[in-house]
Amino acid sequence: MSSATDDVARALADAGVAGQIRTLDSSARTAALAAEQLGVPVGAIANSLVFDADGDPLLVMTSGAHRVDTALLAQTLGKQSIKRADADFVRQHTGQVIGGVAPVGHPSPLRTVVDTALADYPTLWAAGGHPHAVFPTTYAELVRITSGAELPVARD
Numbered sequence: 001m002s003s004a005t006d007d008v009a010r011a012l013a014d015a016g017v018a019g020q021i022r023t024l025d026s027s028a029r030t031a032a033l034a035a036e037q038l039g040v041p042v043g044a045i046a047n048s049l050v051f052d053a054d055g056d057p058l059l060v061m062t063s064g065a066h067r068v069d070t071a072l073l074a075q076t077l078g079k080q081s082i083k084r085a086d087a088d089f090v091r092q093h094t095g096q097v098i099g100g101v102a103p104v105g106h107p108s109p110l111r112t113v114v115d116t117a118l119a120d121y122p123t124l125w126a127a128g129g130h131p132h133a134v135f136p137t138t139y140a141e142l143v144r145i146t147s148g149a150e151l152p153v154a155r156d
Contacts, residue, residue: 002072004096008105011136015104015145019136028032029099029131031064038134039067041084044055044121047140048101053111057093058082061103061126061142062115066154073113073153099131103146114139114148 009021030035031045038045041067045064050057052072062068070082090098094106103112103126118124119139125140143150 004074004100004102004105004134006129007095008099008129008133008135010086011102012145017135017137017141017145021133021135024132024134027056027099027131028127028134034125034127034134035064038125040123040125041121043117044124045116045123046103046115046126046137048103048127050090050098050101050110051082052085052089053077053079053082057085057089057110059094059101059103059110059112060115060150061112061118061146062153063117063120066115068118069154069155072155073151076142076151077113083105096127096129097131100127100129100133102127102129102135103132103142103148105129109147112146112148113151113153114146115153117152117154118142118151119150
């Protein structure tokens with residue numbers, strides 16, 4: 001599919017992840033599109049969103065049913081500003097395109113936050129390095145492979 005997808009597949013195999021990358025017929029650039037194609041609730045989609053946190057990349061794995069509250073996250077993480085990264089910033093730090101950013105397979109590990117709301121779903125689906133690629137995982141596995149901090153990312 002792409003060299004980014006190959007990088008993700010290698011990272012998943014190296015981490016002992018059993019789930020394989022699956023290629024979807026249509027783009028899964030949004031949680032709603034991915035959920036529709038997979039026949040799962042939108043909340044079971046683990047969106048990989050890259051933010052600029054005071055100039056450093058921050059990967060937030062959030063439930064597709066949530067919108068990240070950047071003010072809450074900045075306060076929790078002790079950052080002055082957290083804002084959505086542009087496409088160039090995302091590609092520079094992940095080697096992947098927006099809409100296909102995976103939780104792993106980046107040139108260097110990224111500081112990661114995993115939305116605690118994802119724990120509500122027995123199976124999660126995350127991007128595999130390309131807008132048509134996804135793979136199944138679990139909350140515990142996602143936390144493990146990303147070394148992510150488990151935090152709420154949206155206000156209830």
